Amino acid sequence: MENFDLHNHSTNSDGLLSPTELIELASRTGVDAIALTDHDTTEGLAEAAQAARLAGIGFVPGVEVSVSWGDTVLHVVGLQIDPTAPELRHGLESIRAGRLGRAKRIGEALAKLGFENTFDAAFALAKDDRLLSRTHFARHLVERGAVKDIQAAFDKYLAKGKPAYVSHRWAELEDAVRWIRSSGGTAVLAHPGRYDLKPMMREEMLKQFKAHGGAAIEVVTGSHRPEQYALWQREALEHGFLASRGADYHGPGESPCEPGRLPPLHGSLTPVWSTWAH
Ligand code: AMP
Ligand code: MN
Ligand code: MN
Ligand code: MN
Numbered sequence: 393m394e395n396f397d398l399h400n401h402s403t404n405s406d407g408l409l410s411p412t413e414l415i416e417l418a419s420r421t422g423v424d425a426i427a428l429t430d431h432d433t434t435e436g437l438a439e440a441a442q443a444a445r446l447a448g449i450g451f452v453p454g455v456e457v458s459v460s461w462g463d464t465v466l467h468v469v470g471l472q473i474d475p476t477a478p479e480l481r482h483g484l485e486s487i488r489a490g491r492l493g494r495a496k497r498i499g500e501a502l503a504k505l506g507f508e509n510t511f512d513a514a515f516a517l518a519k520d521d522r523l524l525s526r527t528h529f530a531r532h533l534v535e536r537g538a539v540k541d542i543q544a545a546f547d548k549y550l551a552k553g554k555p556a557y558v559s560h561r562w563a564e565l566e567d568a569v570r571w572i573r574s575s576g577g578t579a580v581l582a583h584p585g586r587y588d589l590k591p592m593m594r595e596e597m598l599k600q601f602k603a604h605g606g607a608a609i610e611v612v613t614g615s616h617r618p619e620q621y622a623l624w625q626r627e628a629l630e631h632g633f634l635a636s637r638g639a640d641y642h643g644p645g646e647s648p649c650e651p652g653r654l655p656p657l658h659g660s661l662t663p664v665w666s667t668w669a670h
Contacts, residue, residue, distance in 0.1 A: 393656040396665050398427040398452060398471055399582065399613060399638025400651055402440070403519055405430035405456075406527035408643025411440035414651070415447055423652035425450025425665070427471055427638065432458055432487040433523055434475035452665075455480075456582060457572070458487055458562040461597065464589065465552075465562060467582035468601075469610070469636070470572035472668060477575030484571070487563055488522035494560045495524035501556040502529065502549065507538060526550045527642070542646060552588075569604040578664060580608040580636045583615035584624055598631045608634035608664040612657055614649035615640040625658050635661035 401407030402414050409417065411428055418426045426449060428440040437453045444451035452471050459466040473480060499511030513536070514528040515521055530545035539545045549556040563571075569579045581601050589597060598609070610616070611624045612635075628635045635657050639649045657663055 393663070394424045394665070395422055395652045396425045396450075396452075396663065397423050397638050397641075397651045397654070398454065398580070398636050398664070399429050399456070399469055399610065400426060400641045401430055401456075401643075402428055402436045404433055404436035405523050406518075406525040406642060408646065411436040412443040414641070415440055415443035415449070415451075418651040419447035419449050421650050421652040423449055425452055426651055427452035427454035427469075429454035429456040429469050429471075429638070431456050431467075431523065431525060432484050432491070434473070434481075434484065437475050454577075455484065455572075457484070457568040459565050459568045460560075460562040461565050461600075463559075464587055464593075464597075466565060466587060466597070468565070468568045468572065468606070469580040469582045469638075470568075470575070470577040471580060471636075471664065473572060473577035474575040477571075480571040480575040480577075483563060483567060490560065490562070491524050492521045494558060495521070495529075497558040498526065498529055498550070498556055501558055502533075505549070505555055507533070507536070529556070565600060566604045569601070569606055573605050578608060578634075578667070579604075579606045580610060580664060581606055581633075582610050583613050583640065584609050584627070585616045585620040594627075598627060598633075602631055602633070606633070607667075608636045610638060611635045611661060612637040612654050613640055614638070614647055614654065618655075621655075621658075625661060628661055634664040634667065636664045 513532040533545040
């Protein structure tokens with residue numbers, strides 16, 4: 393199997409490496425083709441494409457779109473997108489616009505818990521206030537010694553149901569898939585095993601994603617535990633989805649898996665990249 397890694401972040405969202413640094417790392421870890429999939433932005437794609445050309449590896453332009461599906465937040469990765477396509481551009485802009493207000497509310501919730509000025513501090517760790525993410529708040533809470541690591545920041549404060557979690561309306565699933573497809577891209581459901589859904593809702597999510605034009609699901613990802621691969625492999629085959637593979641890499645010390653270091657997709661699956669001319 394060619395070593396495709398189709399889910400990675402840079403400093404243009406909540407990653408720690410610049411697009412160029414990410415591509416250079418991927419070329420050292422043996423990746424044949426890499427996607428940059430920052431949250432709700434395509435800002436880093438031009439730099440990453442150029443770095444991939446220099447490094448001699450393949451590049452897949454991508455994005456990870458934040459979606460609200462009922463009370464559940466889903467992530468939909470768009471691959472082989474055209475970042476200049478107007479519908480996608482406007483859709484992503486509208487999501488980014490919402491991030492600032494949400495971040496202010498997270499800052500207020502943390503202030504009530506006794507952590508003052510976290511908004512400004514998180515903002516200082518981000519490139520742009522419209523891509524402020526919970527990860528920036530988590531990093532700041534680690535820096536100020538409130539928690540021992542990022543995971544603890546989510547477990548204690550920032551995850552759903554914890555005191556600094558604020559609910560927020562992201563894009564509709566149907567819209568996210570349409571924006572991606574209208575830009576010529578392939579819609580991939582990111583880390584389906586991360587959503588806290590009972591089997592019936594899980595089936596419903598997959599059916600609706602398919603009905604809206606979703607083409608693939610991530611099976612092997614740094615955001616699944618290895619023991620989850622088999623279930624999502626089965627779901628891909630049962631629902632007729634192509635399969636994707638990606639580290640969901642955020643940076644040194646923060647992600648369990650470097651780009652390209654995941655196991656291959658099982659031979660029974662059809663890799664999402666097999667449908668692309670390359
Ligand atoms: P946001 O889009 O601002 O809500 O932030 C979501 C990001 O936070 C995800 O893409 C992950 O990078 C990170 N994240 C979410 N939940 C966790 C968790 N339990 N542990 C560590 N990172 C998490
Ligand atoms: Mn992230
Ligand atoms: Mn995600
Ligand atoms: Mn991600």
